Amino acid sequence: MNLKQTLIMELCIALAASVALGPPLHAQQTADAQSESPIPVIAGDFNFQSTFQPGMKMLMPEFDPVLLLPIGNKLLIESEYDMSTNLTDTSGQWSPAVVNHGLEYLQLNYIVHPNLTLTVGRFLTPFGIFRERLHPMWIRNIAADPLIFPVDDNSSNGAMARGAARLSNGVNLTYATYFSALTRNNQLQSDRRAGGRASVFFPDKRFEIGVSYARVLSDTHYGMIGGDITWSPKQIPVDFRAEFEQTTQLGKGYWVEAAYHLNHLGRAAFFRNSLLALRQEQYWSPTVAQTLVTGLPDRSTTAPTLGWTYTLYNGVRFNASYGRNFAPTENHNIWTVGLTYRFAAF
């Protein structure tokens, strides 16, 4: 049995089991009926990031509108469109202003069971934590993408089954499994691939550990594995996040990030709204240079980054960071400043 057949079988079993478990579903429907009826919402963020390094300046405005269109309490159509420009000044010469745009996701979610949601359409590929949870700029502690992010910076076109369940007091199991079809359309590009992510989450400890797997089945076949950890201890105002990825074609790498909330240092607005973050990351390039993914460093690289974010008021954030790139013949500083505005309307 190959991976595709395995995943299709899992999807069928998950669907059959959800139908068989009628009583919990009925109980959930009763609970949901007590909440307000959802209405369409338009949300998203606008951000403007500027990056400076020796011999190069980059200005990157980006607009990411999100549409949430519920149909009753069980169905949700959601979509995010991405528009961005990367203006680069190399040695006094600005590059042409080309607007890159594409559909990040356009998916229909059906909450079949309290522990199962089925998704069809175009969705963010569930691999690791950065793509699904941390890619919106208004969430990030450090604006720059991790070095290994291009490995899983993609969307899939196909079907996905996902959900979570409380296994016992203080222990949740979450899962996501999917299959994606090959699409060559510029706006809807995706690989033929299959994979999934599973994690154990301890809500009271605010600790989650997850594993991811993907098998890319397009023109070049290769495998990817990943692991991730998030921990926000209650005793100290620090959020820890870490992720590693290893692939057979694209190399391997990790990032580790700690973010300290300064609101415990004083009552002044500066402390209440500031956050300091430190990220350490490394990428090891493959022995044979890869051409499958753009954006990855072409050589093994190490990069520590120190960042600061300040929430001007709810919805607007200012960020600044300083990083150092360590790589053969590529040792240089990287400065980034930016502003993000998050909105929601209807």
Next chain:
Amino acid sequence: MKRALTLLLLCIYASPLLAGNDPKKTAVDPDDTYKNNCMRCHTAVRKYSPRQTATIVMHMRVRANMTAEETQAILQYLAESEPAKPAASAAYGHK
């Protein structure tokens, strides 16, 4: 090896479905649930209308893989909480 892997994956993916809603499990606290789930990734959100909030929480239920219980608890927390105030309140909340 493949069969063992398949069986393992099936066990992982089937376990949430078989977990169901055990009435013996203690109900989750809305305040704790909001802090344990939402605020480990992002800052406090603005106050929206109850119907907008229902949509946003539905979106987050799928995106953040939250359980049905947690979703209901967060809806309850957001319905009862005061609107987030600009600058005057802690942007990152109390840990």
